[in-house]
Amino acid sequence: MKIAVLGTGMVGQTIAGKLAELGHEVIMGTRDAEKAKSRKGTDAMGRPAVGDWLSMHPEIKLATLSEAAAAGEIIVNATSGFGTLDALGHAGSENLRNKVLIDIANPLDFSKGMPPTLWVCNTDSLGEQIQKAFPEAKVVKALNTMNAYLMVNPSLVPGDHSVFMSGNDAEAKKAVLGILASFGWKTENIIDLGDITTARGTEQMLPIWVRLMGVFGHPVFNFSIVKGTPAQR
Amino acid sequence: MKIAVLGTGMVGQTIAGKLAELGHEVIMGTRDAEKAKSRKGTDAMGRPAVGDWLSMHPEIKLATLSEAAAAGEIIVNATSGFGTLDALGHAGSENLRNKVLIDIANPLDFSKGMPPTLWVCNTDSLGEQIQKAFPEAKVVKALNTMNAYLMVNPSLVPGDHSVFMSGNDAEAKKAVLGILASFGWKTENIIDLGDITTARGTEQMLPIWVRLMGVFGHPVFNFSIVKGTPAQR
Numbered sequence: 001m002k003i004a005v006l007g008t009g010m011v012g013q014t015i016a017g018k019l020a021e022l023g024h025e026v027i028m029g030t031r032d033a034e035k036a037k038s039r040k041g042t043d044a045m046g047r048p049a050v051g052d053w054l055s056m057h058p059e060i061k062l063a064t065l066s067e068a069a070a071a072g073e074i075i076v077n078a079t080s081g082f083g084t085l086d087a088l089g090h091a092g093s094e095n096l097r098n099k100v101l102i103d104i105a106n107p108l109d110f111s112k113g114m115p116p117t118l119w120v121c122n123t124d125s126l127g128e129q130i131q132k133a134f135p136e137a138k139v140v141k142a143l144n145t146m147n148a149y150l151m152v153n154p155s156l157v158p159g160d161h162s163v164f165m166s167g168n169d170a171e172a173k174k175a176v177l178g179i180l181a182s183f184g185w186k187t188e189n190i191i192d193l194g195d196i197t198t199a200r201g202t203e204q205m206l207p208i209w210v211r212l213m214g215v216f217g218h219p220v221f222n223f224s225i226v227k228g229t230p231a232q233r
Numbered sequence: 234m235k236i237a238v239l240g241t242g243m244v245g246q247t248i249a250g251k252l253a254e255l256g257h258e259v260i261m262g263t264r265d266a267e268k269a270k271s272r273k274g275t276d277a278m279g280r281p282a283v284g285d286w287l288s289m290h291p292e293i294k295l296a297t298l299s300e301a302a303a304a305g306e307i308i309v310n311a312t313s314g315f316g317t318l319d320a321l322g323h324a325g326s327e328n329l330r331n332k333v334l335i336d337i338a339n340p341l342d343f344s345k346g347m348p349p350t351l352w353v354c355n356t357d358s359l360g361e362q363i364q365k366a367f368p369e370a371k372v373v374k375a376l377n378t379m380n381a382y383l384m385v386n387p388s389l390v391p392g393d394h395s396v397f398m399s400g401n402d403a404e405a406k407k408a409v410l411g412i413l414a415s416f417g418w419k420t421e422n423i424i425d426l427g428d429i430t431t432a433r434g435t436e437q438m439l440p441i442w443v444r445l446m447g448v449f450g451h452p453v454f455n456f457s458i459v460k461g462t463p464a465q466r
Contacts, residue, residue: 121355122440150461157461164441193444201441207355208397208434211426218463223456228383228390230451 004029004072006065006087008036008050011104011148012078018152019076020059022182027061028054029068029091036062069095074102074175075137081107081126082119085133096137100172102179103127103199104143104151106206115210118203127166127199138172140165141199142180145209147219152183154222161224164191166198191225237262237305239298239320241269241283244337244381245311251385252309253293255415260294261287262301262324269295302328307335307408308370314340314359315352318366329370333405335412336360336432337376337384339439348443351436360399360432371405373398374432375413378442380452385416387455394457397424399431424458 005016006029020026030036030050039049047053054062069075069091079087084105088096107126109119120126127141142165143151150156154163163185167173173192180190193201205223213219238249239262253259263269263283272282280286287295302308302324312320317338321329340359342352353359360374375398376384383389387396396418400406406425413423426434438456446452 117355121437122350157459159459161457161459191445191448193441193448198441198444201444204354204437204440207437208426208431211431211434212424212458215424215426216460220461220463222459224394224459225445226390226392226394226455226457227449228453230453 001025002027002071002073003076004068004074005076005078006030006068006091007078007080007105008062009078009080010047011151012076013047013050013053014148014152015076015078015104016060017057018183019179020057026059027063027068027071029063029065031065031087031090033062033064065090066092066095072099074100074179077101077103077105077130079105081105082109084126085129088130088134093134093136096134099137100169100175101130101134101137101139102143102176103130103139103141106144106203108206115207115214118206121204122200125197125199125203127196127203131168131196138167138169139196140167140169140172140176141196141202142166142176145202145205146222150220150222154184154186154189156220157222159224160186160189161222162189162191164193164198164202166193166196166202168195189224234258235260235304235306236309237301237307238309238311239263239301239324240311240313240338241295242311242313243280244384245309246280246283246286247381247385248309248311248337249293250290251416253290259292260296260301260304262296262298264298264320264323266295266297298323299325299328305332307333307412310334310336310338310363312338314338315342317359318362321363321367326367326369329367332370333402333408334363334367334370334372335376335409336363336372336374339377339436341439348440348447351439354437355433358430358432358436360429360436364401364429371400371402372429373400373402373405373409374429374435375399375409378435378438379455383453383455387417387419387422389453390455392457393419393422394455395422395424397426397431397435399426399429399435401428422457
């Protein structure tokens with residue numbers, strides 16, 4: 001399948017790399033493809049800059065946001081939350097029409113120092129804002145409650161743990177479920193929360209996620225929803 | 234130990250009952266003790282009204298908010314979030330001074346319909362508002378991320394799952410850890426998130442908790458934080 005991954009940061013690279021490994025035709029989209037290709041070296045975490053990373057992944061194409069979105073049958077939003085609506089505007093509503101748009105971004109505001117706050121929450125969510133701005137896209141919020149490496153490799157955390165989906169379109173959620181399963185997620189650990197307004201719930205898990213990372217000193221953890229049996233009456 | 238439980242609803246009853254069972258001297262506090270005692274019958278869930286419940290628990294005293302708070306060496310805030318600051322005002326800052334105040338309430342706003350939203354979140358929390366209003370109390374936010382029955386009986390959900398603590402005072406958190414352990418919580422499942430500002434994180438888990446209850450059709454579930462091992466570099 002042709003999949004567009006919008007955003008070339010660590011999250012975009014991780015998702016794009018895994019999708020390509022699974023045999024999909026992956027087109028990454030960015031504002032300025034030439035600038036992205038010119039980025040070399042490694043970051044503070046020892047990860048290659050996107051220019052070098054692309055050289056190591058010749059099977060993955062880099063294009064503008066609108067070219068990538070036009071080519072993709074499924075679109076993954078891996079841009080940073082602050083830039084998402086603008087980036088999707090550049091991608092173009094005509095290129096998102098009737099397509100599954102997997103939103104893995106979070107509305108994190110780092111401008112007021114650490115830990116970040118959310119710039120939209122509680123009575124709204126980034127997922128809903130995207131769905132409202134692009135009503136003909138089939139937005140599915142997913143994977144936004146964990147580290148990128150874990151998104152595509154759930155076995156990094158042992159045992160059962162959970163991934164959530166929020167979206168208005170049942171067929172789109174089926175498609176996302178298939179992609180999650182191909183990443184290694186067990187069906188019983190994929191929780192469909194309901195419509196896109198439930199994205200408020202998953203986006204609001206970020207504040208505790210950030211604190212837990214501080215407590216543990218690393219991001220290799222996940223939320224697991226563990227169920228008991230209700231008492232019979 | 235003498236423990237005051239403020240609030241006579243389902244959460245207050247559950248906590249008070251368990252503390253009494255553990256041998257503590259429990260004084261429940263309410264705005265109007267006579268009115269509470271006159272409440273008889275069962276609610277829609279088949280639970281006894283507080284008047285009947287108190288008749289079934291003669292070892293538990295009922296008093297005004299300020300009498301209960303004055304008597305308690307440890308105070309549990311089990312009032313509804315909307316009424317918490319007002320109720321603690323009636324309890325009296327002089328009666329909260331230097332005492333551990335376990336805040337298990339959530340700032341849930343049901344006034345705009347279901348699901349509830351939070352009336353304070355993201356850049357503030359109910360836990361912080363309490364600490365600010367009563368600076369001499371040692372506020373520890375805990376147990377607010379789960380159903381009341383599970384708070385005092387973690388074995389209702391099988392295996393490992395998590396309870397969080399937020400607070401500025403290390404000694405107070407030690408005291409709360411002891412109470413949690415007496416409820417059956419394993420030490421390794423009690424996560425100290427840090428100071429009281431981390432209550433933002435746990436209070437913001439309520440929106441997904443409410444949605445999960447909708448998906449499952451019952452409240453017998455909990456969040457478990459599952460850790461992996463970070464990659465060596």
